[in-house]
Amino acid sequence: MKRDLIGYGANPPDPQWPKDAKIAVNFVMNYEEGSEPSIMDGETQSELGLTEANGPGHGIKGRDLAAESMFEYGSRVGFWRLHRLFEERGLPMTVFGCALALERNPEAAAAIRAAGYDVCSHGWRWIKHSELTEAEEREHIRRAVESLEKTVGHRPDGWYCRYGPSLNTRRLVVEEGGFLYDSDYYGDELPIWTEVEGKKHLIVPYSLTNNDGKFTGWTGNADLWFSFIRDGFDMLYEEGLKGRPKMMSIGMHMRLVGHPARAMGVKRLLDYIGGKPGVWITRRTDIAKHWMAVHPAK
Numbered sequence: 001m002k003r004d005l006i007g008y009g010a011n012p013p014d015p016q017w018p019k020d021a022k023i024a025v026n027f028v029m030n031y032e033e034g035s036e037p038s039i040m041d042g043e044t045q046s047e048l049g050l051t052e053a054n055g056p057g058h059g060i061k062g063r064d065l066a067a068e069s070m071f072e073y074g075s076r077v078g079f080w081r082l083h084r085l086f087e088e089r090g091l092p093m094t095v096f097g098c099a100l101a102l103e104r105n106p107e108a109a110a111a112i113r114a115a116g117y118d119v120c121s122h123g124w125r126w127i128k129h130s131e132l133t134e135a136e137e138r139e140h141i142r143r144a145v146e147s148l149e150k151t152v153g154h155r156p157d158g159w160y161c162r163y164g165p166s167l168n169t170r171r172l173v174v175e176e177g178g179f180l181y182d183s184d185y186y187g188d189e190l191p192i193w194t195e196v197e198g199k200k201h202l203i204v205p206y207s208l209t210n211n212d213g214k215f216t217g218w219t220g221n222a223d224l225w226f227s228f229i230r231d232g233f234d235m236l237y238e239e240g241l242k243g244r245p246k247m248m249s250i251g252m253h254m255r256l257v258g259h260p261a262r263a264m265g266v267k268r269l270l271d272y273i274g275g276k277p278g279v280w281i282t283r284r285t286d287i288a289k290h291w292m293a294v295h296p297a298k
Contacts, residue, residue, distance in 0.1 A: 021280035022240030033075040035098035078258015099147035109151040120158035200297035211251035222265030
């Protein structure tokens, strides 16, 4: 695989966001709860990733009921809190949806469909794609597309793996067809065209920096998270005012930022960003379609 350490360099293209916006902001809700590794689904232990008990397991043999209930909070409670915050403000978002997780909560899938959120496939399950064989990964991609078409009413427009892609992922996504983009890349703040086996393919980069995963590390409260994301927004907004507009991805997990004390940070952020002129708060699929129209592949 080739690497590009130069990118757009000193003179990135003007994205020409709609209505001359100075920044495009995309909020992403990661819907993973119910598809994570678990003994009931064939793994050897329960998943603890991005929970209150984040880190190594506790040596529990068999099902870890505490870990399972922390994930269940996300789908039972956290989803609805985040959904209400966006619904009350009439704001769009993108759902990185694990197909099996949405199958297991038809009510949430219906709410996503009714709200018009776009869905980027987060895989059939929330597992490490780098550990799958090529045949297994091809089947996971196919099953995810088929499942999401049924639960949210349309095929996913994009693709994004947990932990990053395998060496085969992008090729298999292009082979499956029907995707506008993938987001398995963190190296830029603007969409990028690449070529996969002779076909032009769009990458819409994601971010683990502007992400509530920080709550499992050094960011202990909503004020710290809000101020961190706000500062990132302010820098990009200022650059946009100076003629270099970019995009900003803000990642949320229902079992993390869906808790009341953390959700206050989301509330402050939505009101802060929503009060600025020249901000395009949009879905990921709309960014991809805009880029295709204004900056088509050459």
